[in-house]
Amino acid sequence: MIISSPGDYREAARRKLPPFLFHYIDGGAYAEQTLKRNVEDYQAIALRQRVLQDMTSLSLETKLFDETLRLPVVLAPVGLTGMYARRGEVQAARAAASRGVPFTLSTVSVCPIEEVASAIDRPMWFQLYVLRDRGFMKNALERARAAGVKTLVFTVDMPTPGARYRDAHSGMSGPNAALRRMVQAMTHPMWAYDVGLRGVPHDLGNVSRYLGKPTGLADYIGWLGANFDPSISWKDLQWIRDFWDGPMIIKGILDPQDARDAVSFGADGIVVSNHGGRQLDGVLSSARALPAIADAVKGDIRILADSGVRNGLDVVRAIALGADAVMLGRAFVYALAANGQAGVENLLDLFEKEMRVAMTLTGAKSIAGITRDLIA
Numbered sequence: 001m002i003i004s005s006p007g008d009y010r011e012a013a014r015r016k017l018p019p020f021l022f023h024y025i026d027g028g029a030y031a032e033q034t035l036k037r038n039v040e041d042y043q044a045i046a047l048r049q050r051v052l053q054d055m056t057s058l059s060l061e062t063k064l065f066d067e068t069l070r071l072p073v074v075l076a077p078v079g080l081t082g083m084y085a086r087r088g089e090v091q092a093a094r095a096a097a098s099r100g101v102p103f104t105l106s107t108v109s110v111c112p113i114e115e116v117a118s119a120i121d122r123p124m125w126f127q128l129y130v131l132r133d134r135g136f137m138k139n140a141l142e143r144a145r146a147a148g149v150k151t152l153v154f155t156v157d158m159p160t161p162g163a164r165y166r167d168a169h170s171g172m173s174g175p176n177a178a179l180r181r182m183v184q185a186m187t188h189p190m191w192a193y194d195v196g197l198r199g200v201p202h203d204l205g206n207v208s209r210y211l212g213k214p215t216g217l218a219d220y221i222g223w224l225g226a227n228f229d230p231s232i233s234w235k236d237l238q239w240i241r242d243f244w245d246g247p248m249i250i251k252g253i254l255d256p257q258d259a260r261d262a263v264s265f266g267a268d269g270i271v272v273s274n275h276g277g278r279q280l281d282g283v284l285s286s287a288r289a290l291p292a293i294a295d296a297v298k299g300d301i302r303i304l305a306d307s308g309v310r311n312g313l314d315v316v317r318a319i320a321l322g323a324d325a326v327m328l329g330r331a332f333v334y335a336l337a338a339n340g341q342a343g344v345e346n347l348l349d350l351f352e353k354e355m356r357v358a359m360t361l362t363g364a365k366s367i368a369g370i371t372r373d374l375i376a
């Protein structure tokens, strides 16, 4: 099919992926209201058109921690990315690096930290979940540091997985064992994917540990629920802060008070996020949560935002609402599933083009020039 806009990749991914994988990516929690509003609330933001501003010099570059980003975009951590395309984490990381933006490896990746980190020539970011097994977490952090990771994304909005009914219908969660069937299929020589299940020490431990326990295979989401730690609180984060000397970003902030607590705790950044509408349905969309959070902490901490960003225009809108940069979840995953590394590269090019048009017609010459003033 012809791809002319970032949105086209969703349909391309739907045609390519087995249905239970497509719905795992595409779906959200409960009635998917927050998922829907994430997208609609960005779309509803009207920008002020400004003309005759001499826009010959236009820069999309931004600094985040010690890194220069060609555009204010980071690929979000997405679990099981290596199942949407062959060695998907490596392909996505290479695409991000070639377009000058960071890639974040999820805790529940298929490819191991070392493989992805060594495939690219810029430092990747690493995302950690709070698991009951702190020894596992420490080991993951040690491996990430040894592999050259500087920036840690610590996801705090999953003390328990949200109720994702599409996964129950598709067999991704529950007793239907779709994942076990998928793994069996992938180990078959005819299967197109290569997730390194034969002897390659894929993943940092949790997916492989999970795969190593055949009984656990019956229910991926159930496994998440059993291994994630609901007791987590700010004081538990201190040992990670003590251990990790690079930038630490808290992902899953939706409330100004939590944002202030992240500043007091000494975090370097936050991601304003409702996990793409996959956790608590009915919470504020990212577009609606952002302004109050920016009012509370802008300048004290770097603000990233995700959930509902689907095109370059949405990036400009999120920055106008107070973000310093955005993370892309589904947008890049659809492109990866549809066309691998080339798909993600093209997606990032499309985002850049759309941002350029939006900035030119709002008179914003730089990322710093995208302020709330741009909103009509």
Ligand code: FNR
Binding pocket: 024, 025, 026, 038, 076, 077, 078, 079, 080, 106, 107, 108, 127, 155, 251, 273, 274, 275, 276, 277, 278, 306, 307, 308, 309, 327, 328, 329, 330, 331
């Ligand atoms: C996610 N997300 C996520 N977040 C995280 O911190 N660790 C993870 O392993 C995952 N896994 C994951 C899988 C899938 C299939 C999706 C769609 C999302 C959340 C992700 O990082 C990001 O917050 C959202 O995807 C942002 O919303 P959009 O851009 O998808 O609307």
